[in-house]
Amino acid sequence: MKSPATPSCSSVQRSVFPYLFTLFFLIALIDSWRRVGVDLLIFFEPQGREHLLKFLTGMFPPAYSHDFVSLMVRPALETIQISVMGTLIAVIIGFPIGILATRNFSVGGVLNEADTTGSPARLAARFSIYALARAILSLFRSIPEFVWAFMFVRAVGLGPFPGVLAIGVAYGGMLGKVYSEIFEAVNPRPLETLQSTGANKLQIFFYGWLPQVLPNFVSYTLYRWECAVRASAILGLVGAGGLGQQIEISMRMFNFNQVLTILIILFFMVAAVDYISAKVRAIL
Amino acid sequence: MNGGPPEKRIPSVPWPAHEVRGRGNLWNYLVAAILILLFVWSYRGSEIQLTQLLSREGGGQILAYIKRLFPPDLSPFTLHEALKGAIETFAISFLGTLMAAAIAFSAVFFASRNLMYSGLLYELEPKEWRKKTLRLLPYVGAKSLLNILRTVPEMVWALIFVFLVGLGPFPGVLALGAHTGGVLGKLFGEVLEDVDPQPVESLQSTGASRLQILFYGILPQVLPQFISYTLYRWEVNIRVAAVLGFVGAGGLGQRIHIAISLFLENQLLTLIITIYILVTVVDHLSAYLRRRVT
Numbered sequence: 001m002k003s004p005a006t007p008s009c010s011s012v013q014r015s016v017f018p019y020l021f022t023l024f025f026l027i028a029l030i031d032s033w034r035r036v037g038v039d040l041l042i043f044f045e046p047q048g049r050e051h052l053l054k055f056l057t058g059m060f061p062p063a064y065s066h067d068f069v070s071l072m073v074r075p076a077l078e079t080i081q082i083s084v085m086g087t088l089i090a091v092i093i094g095f096p097i098g099i100l101a102t103r104n105f106s107v108g109g110v111l112n113e114a115d116t117t118g119s120p121a122r123l124a125a126r127f128s129i130y131a132l133a134r135a136i137l138s139l140f141r142s143i144p145e146f147v148w149a150f151m152f153v154r155a156v157g158l159g160p161f162p163g164v165l166a167i168g169v170a171y172g173g174m175l176g177k178v179y180s181e182i183f184e185a186v187n188p189r190p191l192e193t194l195q196s197t198g199a200n201k202l203q204i205f206f207y208g209w210l211p212q213v214l215p216n217f218v219s220y221t222l223y224r225w226e227c228a229v230r231a232s233a234i235l236g237l238v239g240a241g242g243l244g245q246q247i248e249i250s251m252r253m254f255n256f257n258q259v260l261t262i263l264i265i266l267f268f269m270v271a272a273v274d275y276i277s278a279k280v281r282a283i284l
Numbered sequence: 285m286n287g288g289p290p291e292k293r294i295p296s297v298p299w300p301a302h303e304v305r306g307r308g309n310l311w312n313y314l315v316a317a318i319l320i321l322l323f324v325w326s327y328r329g330s331e332i333q334l335t336q337l338l339s340r341e342g343g344g345q346i347l348a349y350i351k352r353l354f355p356p357d358l359s360p361f362t363l364h365e366a367l368k369g370a371i372e373t374f375a376i377s378f379l380g381t382l383m384a385a386a387i388a389f390s391a392v393f394f395a396s397r398n399l400m401y402s403g404l405l406y407e408l409e410p411k412e413w414r415k416k417t418l419r420l421l422p423y424v425g426a427k428s429l430l431n432i433l434r435t436v437p438e439m440v441w442a443l444i445f446v447f448l449v450g451l452g453p454f455p456g457v458l459a460l461g462a463h464t465g466g467v468l469g470k471l472f473g474e475v476l477e478d479v480d481p482q483p484v485e486s487l488q489s490t491g492a493s494r495l496q497i498l499f500y501g502i503l504p505q506v507l508p509q510f511i512s513y514t515l516y517r518w519e520v521n522i523r524v525a526a527v528l529g530f531v532g533a534g535g536l537g538q539r540i541h542i543a544i545s546l547f548l549e550n551q552l553l554t555l556i557i558t559i560y561i562l563v564t565v566v567d568h569l570s571a572y573l574r575r576r577v578t
Contacts, residue, residue: 017576029382032375036453036534043448051448081329084322142560146439146527146537150544151552155349156337160330234439238530241330244439248531251443259440267435 058256062264069261072246076265079242080273082160082235083228086167090228091221093140093172098179100133105183137180140173145231149240160241167228167235175224182216183209215284222277229273233266349549356557357550365539366558373535373562376453377525380460381518387433387465389510392472394426399476399498430473434466438524442533453534456525464517471513475506511577515570522566526559536562 042048063069099105145166152162191208199207236244243262250258337343393399436444441462445455484501492500529537536555543552 028375028378032379035372035375036379036457038379038454038457039449048449055444055448078329081326084326085330085332088323088326138564139560142523142563143556144523144527144559146530147540147556147559150530150540151349154544155346156333161332164330164332230437234437237439237443247440248443251447254447259444263436263440266437270435 054254055256058254059260061257062260063255063257064261068258072243072262072265075236075241075243075246076269078160079233079236079244079269080229082163082167082232082240082242083225083273085164086171086232087221087225087228089164089168090171090175090224093168094137094175094179097133097137097172098176099183100129101137101176101180102183103130104186104188133176134180137173137176140169141171141177142173143170145170145235146238149235150238153239158239158241163232163235163240163242166240167231171224171228171231175221178220179213179217182213182220186212219281219284222281226270226274226277229270233269352549353553355550356553357548358554362551362554366536366554369529369536369539369555370558370562372453373522373525373537373559374566376456376460376528376533376535377518377521377566379457380525381464381514381521383457383461384464384468384517384521385510385514387461388430388468388472391426391430391465392469392476393498394422395430395469396473396476397423398479399502426469430466430469432466433462434470436463438463438528439531442528442531446532451532451534456528456533456535459528459533460521460525464521468513468517471517472506472510475509475513476502479505508577512574515574515577519567519570522563526562 043052148170149162149166152165156162156165186209190212191204194204194208232240232242232244234242234244234247236242236246237248239245243266247259247262250256250262337346438459441459442455445458445462449455449458479502483505484497487497487501525535525537527537527540529535529539530541532538536559540552540555540559542548543555
């Protein structure tokens with residue numbers, strides 16, 4: 001009895017792709033395995049077992065002394081503050097650059113066809129601004145926020161400020177890209193209608209554009225804020241304030257029960273932020 | 285006239301903000317006030333010194349730093365180190381993502397409600413609390429395992445694994461595998477919970493066992509999405525793998541850490557360019573593979 005609809009049957013394609021893919025996959029797997037030095041048995045060797053045991057027993061019970069917990073309040077709040085300011089700066093960076101990186105706003109589309117038809121020089125100028133904006137955004141978001149933070153610590157000194165700048169720049173790049181995608185998806189008809197009534201560009205922007213993009217815009221920004229809270233919690237590992245710094249200190253002192261406490265604080269903080277952000281997004 | 289609004293209604297064409305404002309002025313002012321308070325509070329707490337940043341001295345400091353980055357160090361030694369770091373980073377992200385997919389794939393079926401104890405597959409089963417508890421146990425276990433894995437950030441996992449197995453790229457792989465395993469578990473779970481019930485129902489009506497339903501009704505539906513999510517997390521992980529070295533877990537991050545700490549700015553720029561290239565390549569590769577899958 002041969003069943004006609006075995007799932008794998010339909011996806012068989014007559015091409016070399018599956019073979020090539022498997023080949024590369026296996027090469028990557030073997031090479032990576034050896035390069036990384038995977039050693040799963042390490043946890044069962046006496047030393048590995050001892051470390052694991054030390055870590056697990058060291059974690060419990062979590063540090064709950066009044067002194068320690070009250071010491072953590074300030075870094076926890078600082079983490080939130082860094083994330084809020086970082087996201088604000090990211091919006092300030094991402095919004096204008098995102099607009100410049102939007103094809104139908106800066107190069108073509110209904111808004112510009114009157115300006116650019118019959119003038120290749122003007123079109124080229126606009127296109128180069130557009131390309132430059134995209135390149136800047138891609139640069140900002142391709143360098144991880146950790147590296148940004150480390151560089152800003154060098155440039156402006158220790159403390160939460162470099163953390164804010166790092167999140168601002170890295171997330172500015174991400175927000176800018178997503179904003180430009182949101183902007184590119186606007187419905188051009190209201191814009192056209194507005195233009196035909198003689199509205200200028202600024203008016204078109206405020207009455208035709210903004211109302212269309214605002215809900216997506218706000219909800220994505222909130223989502224990024226959630227990510228920023230997580231990110232700012234660990235940026236402290238390179239000296240940029242917040243809870244991360246405390247985690248590193250406790251880890252280096254082998255105070256695993258303090259690590260557990262901080263992780264619990266982090267868990268509730270992230271959960272609270274997710275909850276608030278989800279509520280606000282539901283209202284929108 | 286084709287379709288235009290009647291003349292007399294034009295004056296009331298809403299100013300965009302009006303509609304929102306219609307919900308009540310007070311509420312809006314309240315939200316605005318809370319937002320402003322939040323910003324002011326955060327501004328003071330995060331010790332922002334915009335004046336310092338924009339002043340000649342502060343701005344000059346950053347400019348001087350940027351100037352010191354150029355030109356990138358292209359000596360054979362640095363290039364060799366960068367290449368080695370890039371390959372190592374790639375290896376960490378690759379194995380880490382594979383491990384994460386393995387963790388998520390083996391845990392997610394236990395952690396999804398409609399496969400473990402409720403819904404279509406179980407509606408005909410007589411309600412027996414002992415059996416239900418027996419089914420709930422693995423569900424709760426798998427779910428909380430995934431939650432724990434997900435809650436702890438990669439960097440903290442890396443710190444922990446560096447303590448457990450020593451320095452090098454291997455703890456980096458474990459860190460990525462652990463955190464991403466939790467994340468993928470959640471994403472896979474969401475896919476599983478909204479599978480199309482029709483094939484499942486038809487299979488059930490032919491008398492297929494639950495395992496058969498899983499293999500023929502559910503897996504073919506969810507596998508492409510599983511792969512696509514895994515590839516997406518791979519893109520995220522290549523960025524993380526590039527910085528895991530900051531806490532001693534190998535890859536480019538380790539070399540960046542050294543370069544920054546020793547004030548080797550030119551070398552730093554080379555390494556940053558390497559990250560940029562690596563990330564871009566992986567993004568394109570992943571996008572290509574995702575197109576092939578779906």
